Amino acid sequence: MTVLDQVRGLIERLSSEPICDDCICEKLGLTVRQHANHKTRELAGTPGFERRKDLCSICRGDKVVIRHLRK
Ligand SMILES: [Zn+2]
Numbered sequence: 001m002t003v004l005d006q007v008r009g010l011i012e013r014l015s016s017e018p019i020c021d022d023c024i025c026e027k028l029g030l031t032v033r034q035h036a037n038h039k040t041r042e043l044a045g046t047p048g049f050e051r052r053k054d055l056c057s058i059c060r061g062d063k064v065v066i067r068h069l070r071k
Helices: 003-013 021-028 033-044
Strands: 049-055 062-068
Touching (some): 003 021, 003 062, 021 033, 033 049, 033 062
Antiparallel strands (some): 049 062
């Protein structure tokens, strides 16, 4: 399983709740922040995902978050 698969799986499990890069890093145990940032940017370009400035559902910070759009 690739890091991208892990990130995608985590976001999908949250249903439509938004999560920031920092929380993704923490949840998945990623060490380099830039790594999650790169993955969420990649996911944001695929259908079903939305990346924008909003409140993170985990840390409640006003950050760039990504969420899975319900169909
Ligand atoms: Zn967060």
